[in-house]
Amino acid sequence: MSPRYRAPRGTVDILPEEQPYWEHVYQTATRLCQVYGYSRIDTPIFEEAGLFARGVGQTTDIVQKEMYVFQDRGGEMMALRPEGTANVCRAYIQHGMRNLPQPVRLYYWGPAFRYDRPQAGRQRQFTHFGCEAIGENDPALDAELIELAWRLYQELGIADLTLQLNSVGDANCRPRYLAALKAHYQDKIGSACPDCRARFDKNPLRLLDCKVDSCQPVIASAPPFVDYLCEECAQHFQELRSYLEAMGIPYTLNPRLVRGLDYYTRTVFEIQPPEEGAQNTVGAGGRYDGLIEELGGRPTPAIGFATGIERIIANLKRTSVAVPAIAKPAVFVAYQMSAARSAASRLASELRRAGIAAVMAVGGRSLKAQMRQANAVDALYAAILGEEELATDTVILRRMEDGQQERVATKDVRRLIAKGLRQAR
RNA sequence: GUGGGCGUAGCGUAGCGGUUAACGCGCCAGGUUGUGGCCCUGGAGAUCGAGGGUUCAAAUCCCUCCGUCCACCCCA
Structure with missing residues (x-):
């Protein structure tokens, strides 16, 4: 039996029996934000398409093939937000938040949209919870935000996640690294997988997270980015690591960790479940020191993090975490x-x-x-x-x-x- | 965008060429005198995803489309 109308592909109804999970995650996340001094911000779920093209990066898959773009009745090109960071940065600039005490700590919760083929752990409309700390480049802020992210999962009771950490440098040192990486690949690219051959020109950094078996040896012998960081980036990374160690946040250095969004600089991190899976990232983030300027603001360092609620809930179920029941009628x-x-x-x-x-x-x-x-x-x-x-x-x-x-x-x-x-x- | 699996009542399934499509859960109603959960009985609910074809005959075979799930790319 197929009903005349059903939820659009890649969207779901969150039925009453699922709500205890949502409620629990929401309560835990907002309470944590309050404890860390982050304030809530809500931004529109659609914006000028250009904001994302600019903010997320013209070359990213998100912009090139996954964005929900449409022309409104006034002829403007708009897009449903594929993530939240660009919106928050736009709001930061628009409302002159650089005049507030820095850094400005914000969090958000709401739907995001990507035109993808749905599959396990992936929907066209999904829910993002994210935090952004804007206006400071102190690695202590990186550490704070990573700790907040980490504690979210801990407090939710998902005990088997790992925190992967890397630095992808900045405008000073990245070109040098990319040159070294391409040099490393130069004579091996012919035998690499077709995807990697495309990445070599398009987005060489992504060569590092190819999953094809035959590409693994080249990746393993590739130079790690940390060896090519400029002095400032290296120091930033080193300080971050010592903060994390002081706070007792267990992390794994992952020299192959790169992110699909263009705006990341220096710190990048991902939180992953143990299983080798297709969509195995529950949350991720990093520093984006160039983004505010890219969007028309003054040069402003910032770091952020976002997590997918649907993936959190999948992990709560996977690890059989019991969530509080919603009150029954008296x-x-x-x-x-x-x-x-x-x-x-x-x-x-x-x-x-x-x-x-x-x-x-x-x-x-x-x-x-x-x-x-x-x-x-x-x-x-x-x-x-x-x-x-x-x-x-x-x-x-x-x-x-x-x-x-x-x-x-x-x-x-x-x-x-x-x-x-x-x-x- | 590419590849694969699957589409039978609200949900989970059986039936896989031949009378009114079956079972479990759920739903509704009864099981005498104002009352639940267990049990028993009855009932409602399915143009067997849609369209076309093969056949005397199709839920059952073939084709197309649609939907859905999973995987790839990429990502939350």
């Missing part, structure tokens, strides 16, 4: 005979006004059916109103767990439920 209000209907409605209303989660039986079903629903919604209590209760201004309060029930005065119902709720915890 009471289900049922009634017998239509005469009791309005009294039941009034009771439900009063309870809710007192902040007690009350679900009212609707649909005029039999009491038996109503009780079945009380059971189905997993209510702590059922409150039942019938003829006798109407006559005596009482209600039957039944504890669903063990079926124990008693007739109580209507005015006491609220108090008794509240008491029961406290004991249930």
